Every structure is written in structure tokens, then in C-alpha cells.
Amino acid sequence: MHTALKVGAWVTVGKNCDMKYVAHNHDDIDFVFGNRSDSFEFAFNEHSLTRFVALATRALTDAKTMREAEDEAESAQL
Known part of the structure; x- marks a missing residue:
């Protein structure tokens, strides 16, 4: 590896x-x-993939939070 x-x-x-x-x-x-x-192509071992999944999960949570805030701001302008 x-x-x-x-x-x-x-x-x-x-x-x-x-x-x-x-x-x-x-x-x-x-x-x-x-x-x-x-x-x-990305190549991972089991340990590095576990770390990446945790990082990606946090990034996805942040992205959803930002999208929700943008949606709320857009709704408030209507």
C-alpha cells in the first residue's frame, strides 16, 4: 500500500x-x-478510509448546514 x-x-x-x-x-x-x-482514483487502506469517511461526514454536515442557511436567507427575502 x-x-x-x-x-x-x-x-x-x-x-x-x-x-x-x-x-x-x-x-x-x-x-x-x-x-x-x-x-x-483514490487508494486507501482500512485505517485511512475510516479517517476519510469521518472527515467526509463532517464536511457533508457542514455543507447541509450552509445550504439550509442559504435557503432560509432566500426565503426571508421573498
């Missing part, structure tokens, strides 16, 4: 982006975004 973060690109994942994962074993879990001709 990978010992350090290696970055080679900046990526945006759109709402309709194809996503899949392949679990080779507990130490090699791959997430693939996009299609065969245009894809980006």
Missing part, C-alpha cells in the same frame, strides 16, 4: 460523476471516479 500522499492532479467530482470502488483486501481499497477514458 502507499506510504505517503502522492498528488498529480486537481479534480472536481460533479453530481452525476460515475463512482465505484474495488476492495482488493483490507490494505488496498480503490475508489474510481469517472469513466475509463477520463478517471481519477
Whole structure:
């Protein structure tokens, strides 16, 4: 498995982006975004994936809170 973060690109994942994962074993879990001709892949081990899921859960909570605040502000202007 990978010992350090290696970055080679900046990526945006759109709402309709194809996503899949392949679990080779507990130490090699791959997430693939996009299609065969245009894809980006993350490789995690079990521990780093657990940490990422916790981080993503907090980010999703924050995003929902921001959307709700924006919706309330928009409703107040009507």
C-alpha cells in the first residue's frame, strides 16, 4: 500500500460523476471516479478510509448546514 500522499492532479467530482470502488483486501481499497477514458482514483487502506469517511461526514454536515442557511436567507427575502 502507499506510504505517503502522492498528488498529480486537481479534480472536481460533479453530481452525476460515475463512482465505484474495488476492495482488493483490507490494505488496498480503490475508489474510481469517472469513466475509463477520463478517471481519477483514490487508494486507501482500512485505517485511512475510516479517517476519510469521518472527515467526509463532517464536511457533508457542514455543507447541509450552509445550504439550509442559504435557503432560509432566500426565503426571508421573498
